[in-house]
Amino acid sequence: xxxxxxxxxxxxxxxxxxxxxxxxxxxxxxxxxxxxxxxxxxxxxxxxxxxxxxxxxxxxxxxxxxxxxxxxxxxxxxxxxxxxxxxxxxxxxxxxxxxxxxxxxxxxxxxxxxxxxxxxxxxxxxxxxxxxxxxxxxxxxxxxxxxxxxxxxxxxxxxxxxxxxxxxxxxxxxxxxxxxxxxxxxxxxxxxxxxxxxxxxxxxxxxxxxxxxxxxxxxxxxxxxxxxxxxxxxxxxxxxxxxxxxxxxxxxxxxxxxxxxxxxxxxxxxxxxxxxxxxxxxxxxxxxxxxxxxxxxxxxxxxxxxxxxxxxxxxxxxxxxxxxxxxxxxxxxxxxxxxxxxxxxxxxxxxxxxxxxxxxxxxxxxxxxxxxxxxxxxxxxxxxxxxxxxxxxxxxxxxxxxxxxxxxxxxxxxxxxxxxxxxxxxxxxxxxxxxxxxxxxxxxxxxxxxxxxxxxxxxxxxxxxxxxxxxxxxxxxxxxxxxxxxxxxxxxxx
Amino acid sequence: xxxxxxxxxxxxxxxxxxxxxxxxxxxxxxxxxxxxxxxxxxxxxxxxxxxxxxxxxxxxxxxxxxxxxxxxxxxxxxxxxxxxxxxxxxxxxxxxxxxxxxxxxxxxxxxxxxxxxxxxxxxxxxxxxxxxxxxxxxxxxxxxxxxxxxxxxxxxxxxxxxxxxxxxxxxxxxxxxxxxxxxxxxxxxxxxxxxxxxxxxxxxxxxxxxxxxxxxxxxxxxxxxxxxxxxxxxxxxxxxxxxxxxxxxxxxxxxxxxxxxxxxxxxxxxxxxxxxxxxxxxxxxxxxxxxxxxxxxxxxxxxxxxxxxxxxxxxxxxxxxxxxxxxxxxxxxxxxxxxxxxxxxxxxxxxxxxxxxxxxxxxxxxxxxxxxxxxxxxxxxxxxxxxxxxxxxxxxxxxxxxxxxxxxxxxxxxxxxxxxxxxxxxxxxxxxxxxxxxxxxxxxxxxxxxxxxxxxxxxxxxxxxxxxxxxxxxxxxxxxxxxxx
Numbered sequence: 001x002x003x004x005x006x007x008x009x010x011x012x013x014x015x016x017x018x019x020x021x022x023x024x025x026x027x028x029x030x031x032x033x034x035x036x037x038x039x040x041x042x043x044x045x046x047x048x049x050x051x052x053x054x055x056x057x058x059x060x061x062x063x064x065x066x067x068x069x070x071x072x073x074x075x076x077x078x079x080x081x082x083x084x085x086x087x088x089x090x091x092x093x094x095x096x097x098x099x100x101x102x103x104x105x106x107x108x109x110x111x112x113x114x115x116x117x118x119x120x121x122x123x124x125x126x127x128x129x130x131x132x133x134x135x136x137x138x139x140x141x142x143x144x145x146x147x148x149x150x151x152x153x154x155x156x157x158x159x160x161x162x163x164x165x166x167x168x169x170x171x172x173x174x175x176x177x178x179x180x181x182x183x184x185x186x187x188x189x190x191x192x193x194x195x196x197x198x199x200x201x202x203x204x205x206x207x208x209x210x211x212x213x214x215x216x217x218x219x220x221x222x223x224x225x226x227x228x229x230x231x232x233x234x235x236x237x238x239x240x241x242x243x244x245x246x247x248x249x250x251x252x253x254x255x256x257x258x259x260x261x262x263x264x265x266x267x268x269x270x271x272x273x274x275x276x277x278x279x280x281x282x283x284x285x286x287x288x289x290x291x292x293x294x295x296x297x298x299x300x301x302x303x304x305x306x307x308x309x310x311x312x313x314x315x316x317x318x319x320x321x322x323x324x325x326x327x328x329x330x331x332x333x334x335x336x337x338x339x340x341x342x343x344x345x346x347x348x349x350x351x352x353x354x355x356x357x358x359x360x361x362x363x364x365x366x367x368x369x370x371x372x373x374x375x376x377x378x379x380x381x382x383x384x385x386x387x388x389x390x391x392x393x394x395x396x397x398x399x400x401x402x403x404x405x406x407x408x409x410x411x412x413x414x415x416x417x418x419x420x421x422x423x424x425x426x427x428x429x430x431x432x433x434x435x436x437x438x439x440x441x442x443x444x445x446x447x448x449x450x451x452x453x454x455x456x457x458x459x460x461x462x463x464x465x466x467x468x469x470x471x472x473x474x475x476x477x478x479x480x481x482x483x484x485x486x487x488x489x490x491x492x493x494x
Numbered sequence: 495x496x497x498x499x500x501x502x503x504x505x506x507x508x509x510x511x512x513x514x515x516x517x518x519x520x521x522x523x524x525x526x527x528x529x530x531x532x533x534x535x536x537x538x539x540x541x542x543x544x545x546x547x548x549x550x551x552x553x554x555x556x557x558x559x560x561x562x563x564x565x566x567x568x569x570x571x572x573x574x575x576x577x578x579x580x581x582x583x584x585x586x587x588x589x590x591x592x593x594x595x596x597x598x599x600x601x602x603x604x605x606x607x608x609x610x611x612x613x614x615x616x617x618x619x620x621x622x623x624x625x626x627x628x629x630x631x632x633x634x635x636x637x638x639x640x641x642x643x644x645x646x647x648x649x650x651x652x653x654x655x656x657x658x659x660x661x662x663x664x665x666x667x668x669x670x671x672x673x674x675x676x677x678x679x680x681x682x683x684x685x686x687x688x689x690x691x692x693x694x695x696x697x698x699x700x701x702x703x704x705x706x707x708x709x710x711x712x713x714x715x716x717x718x719x720x721x722x723x724x725x726x727x728x729x730x731x732x733x734x735x736x737x738x739x740x741x742x743x744x745x746x747x748x749x750x751x752x753x754x755x756x757x758x759x760x761x762x763x764x765x766x767x768x769x770x771x772x773x774x775x776x777x778x779x780x781x782x783x784x785x786x787x788x789x790x791x792x793x794x795x796x797x798x799x800x801x802x803x804x805x806x807x808x809x810x811x812x813x814x815x816x817x818x819x820x821x822x823x824x825x826x827x828x829x830x831x832x833x834x835x836x837x838x839x840x841x842x843x844x845x846x847x848x849x850x851x852x853x854x855x856x857x858x859x860x861x862x863x864x865x866x867x868x869x870x871x872x873x874x875x876x877x878x879x880x881x882x883x884x885x886x887x888x889x890x891x892x893x894x895x896x897x898x899x900x901x902x903x904x905x906x907x908x909x910x911x912x913x914x915x916x917x918x919x920x921x922x923x924x925x926x927x928x929x930x931x932x933x934x935x936x937x938x939x940x941x942x943x944x945x946x947x948x949x950x951x952x953x954x955x956x957x958x959x960x961x962x963x964x965x966x967x968x969x970x971x972x973x974x975x976x977x978x979x
Contacts, residue, residue, distance in 0.1 A: 024851055029930075034852075034856040037879055042720065042747060043747060044748070047846075048618075048624075050841065050848060070604035071591050071592045071594070093551065099561045102563035103768060111562040114558055128540050151674070174826075175817075179818060184675040230534070231531070258534045279591075282596040282597070282611075282831060284773075284827040284828040285772070285832055322671050325671055326772065329770060330772055333767060343550055344547070353503070359522050363516060379528050381529060467606075473798065478808050481794055483628070483794055483808075484616050484627070485614070
């Protein structure tokens with residue numbers, strides 16, 4: 001991020017009447033009068049106001065915008081629970097092969113045997129890693145996977161004539177969990193964490209009964225702590241006929257070493273844009289495959305890729321399928337990348353991933369433990385949460401100020417103010433792809449900032465100072481909503 | 495290092511030793527042992543060994559070679575995904591790692607590039623859909639319809655949803671999947687003999703609907719009477735949600751300007767690779783007064799501490815990470831990079847290109863429909879004006895599609911319609927008159943073959959046939975027929 005100081009005009013502000021980049025092929029058929037056979041009331045009087053630009057205008061605009069954007073390719077990006085690992089370049093090469101990129105989703109199976117074989121192999125690999133019986137690849141992201149998983153659980157209970165109403169989630173859960181629970185038609189029941197930072201086993205015992213459809217857990221949890229009582233938790237749930245749901249956001253901590261299925265989980269979603277190294281695209285696309293135990297397979301979304309008895313690949317529908325969760329077959333281009341990651345690393349390579357992720361997190365934690373409060377004791381798994389509360393108390397410097405100051409030092413900040421149960425939380429996930437030098441440099445920056453918080457707190461409160469903009473006014477953005485550009489004359493009064 | 499595979503970890507043995515010394519533990523295993531119960535650990539998984547990068551590429555190329563691409567034949571496939579050209583400039587922009595390898599723009603100071611690009615996307619989406627507020631993307635067109643329905647439920651406090659039979663069956667299926675969780679009751683309104691949603695049926699539909707959901711043009715390619723449907727829906731106290739083909743916005747008035755309350759679209763075919771249906775993106779636009787019910791991320795313009803224009807994620811109190819179970823949606827990761835592709839593509843098109851694109855597709859579709867009618871594949875809805883796609887009615891659409899595929903013409907999918915299954919034919923700006931003539935000739939030949947009158951090997955040795963023969967020497971395409979699976 002070179003952080004160019006001059007603002008970049010919007011596409012629309014650079015528009016000049018009569019300029020264009022596009023060329024439309026001559027098909028041999030005249031366009032004139034083409035719209036006359038449509039009802040007059042439906043045809044457009046004026047074209048949408050798209051910008052009028054040359055191709056060079058477009059390229060320069062986006063090149064300049066790119067220079068105003070930080071990425072994992074530029075530097076350390078230790079967002080807790082986001083698993084911002086390096087994205088292998090070979091994945092981009094293989095996803096762009098015309099044999100994957102130029103397939104229409106309605107092509108029949110005999111034309112896409114290679115892709116179907118890939119999808120089946122990916123499913124098999126994910127099943128093995130998660131300890132599940134079968135996987136659907138349709139969900140487009142983790143939250144879509146959650147909703148799919150909960151819908152599967154609903155279908156399972158209803159097939160048994162049971163109308164359960166509640167889903168348990170820990171108070172440290174990601175926000176998508178409760179939101180998905182509601183969309184699946186269930187009531188959210190929050191379970192507190194205990195003094196060790198793990199879900200409170202006694203609280204589960206008190207809550208769990210025949211009304212409970214499932215418990216959703218991230219393991220390790222958002223504090224980076226492994227839920228040691230997981231087998232007991234699974235037994236409590238299963239004894240009441242409830243299901244145990246694994247939120248795969250933190251799978252990177254255990255991939256290749258421990259499997260949710262062995263812990264008693266019944267439904268597992270995986271975030272391939274986290275654990276399997278596919279790029280996050282500035283917010284997406286991802287993919288959120290969902291694995292299930294044998295008793296839930298018959299409810300999986302369809303159609304599912306399958307190898308048929310004659311050895312050919314095709315599609316199969318489960319007898320009690322909940323239906324489709326994606327308009328076509330999911331984010332195939334992302335799944336192709338994930339598959340290339342899986343075969344690159346293999347079983348042993350994936351095991352290395354979690355080992356190095358856990359090593360890096362514990363090492364970095366040891367490096368910053370003197371300067372920040374550790375609400376729960378080490379060791380941790382792949383990430384950890386420290387608190388800036390001592391700095392806030394001493395000088396008023398908040399986690400946010402420390403985050404903004406890291407930007408001036410060339411680092412993307414960690415996640416702050418999450419999980420909600422830790423005051424002034426700073427949630428750090430280094431991932432396995434970072435070197436010891438990077439971790440040392442980041443720890444040194446955090447140490448300097450801890451010192452500066454005492455000696456020059458105002459400097460931290462002014463940060464960042466090296467970026468194109470500084471501390472945008474978010475309250476103003478919400479109060480005076482400007483969600484799009486209008487030509488100056490057309491702008492609605494605000 | 496293990497096998498020949500690569501795990502992208504940079505640690506040297508010396509690093510590991512030094513790091514363990516800082517931690518005062520003997521091994522990485524000790525870190526796991528302290529936390530994960532031994533009985534939950536696995537020693538080895540049943541997965542193949544890793545591969546060197548060259549082996550990965552070779553393996554993936556072998557798999558890719560076992561697929562026939564749309565370029566191996568002539569692509570008339572539609573049903574929601576279309577073979578529009580993707581200009582080189584799109585790949586040049588979205589391939590930039592500053593966009594591709596960034597996370598969600600939670601730190602605006604480091605993400606102004608992404609945020610501004612998404613603000614521009616929202617502006618473009620607002621223009622082509624015809625409503626003032628568009629979010630910064632959803633997963634795809636189908637899930638965007640589910641989100642639109644959810645907004646209508648909250649806006650009206652009702653739970654009945656009227657869905658036009660002209661809405662793509664795949665989209666209907668996704669909505670049906672979520673119906674039990676949303677607690678909605680779906681009523682399908684059949685299409686009439688002209689292939690359009692029957693407004694008369696709307697009058698006799700049960701009362702108290704939250705939404706009327708239509709697709710425009712609909713799954714049969716036929717344009718809907720959006721203003722009249724809007725009026726009817728509003729009279730019944732329901733909102734109108736329209737799933738629109740955004741690339742026809744140069745010729746068709748964006749539905750938001752015709753009375754729709756929410757307009758959605760699928761961005762797959764607008765600058766993204768077909769990629770067997772994803773990743774593309776969903777677009778959703780609404781009225782300003784409904785913005786608090788909008789799902790997903792929204793970028794807003796504001797001022798920074800020094801009074802400069804700045805872009806931020808805004809109205810986050812709607813979203814799951816703040817509002818949790820009371821959020822408007824559960825969406826977190828969206829399809830930002832695909833939205834960027836749509837924005838670059840629309841910028842490349844410009845207003846004149848958008849009009850020309852639409853007119854080219856309309857003109858081609860009209861010509862192709864005439865030629866196919868002459869070849870014995872008449873339009874399924876002769877009284878229904880269509881856009882770039884149309885449905886033909888033949889005796890056995892599956893067999894015709896399979897036969898055409900053997901000659902390199904990829905046509906379909908087959909969809910259910912009143913009076914029996916119909917075959918869809920989509921015409922983009924990439925289809926030429928010569929290809930349309932060849933398609934018509936091939937339709938005639940395949941129909942003769944199917945009725946046992948023609949030569950067994952078909953009479954139309956068109957361009958498509960030779961191309962497929964060259965591309966897939968291993969065997970003919972299309973034996974299994976084209977279907978929406």
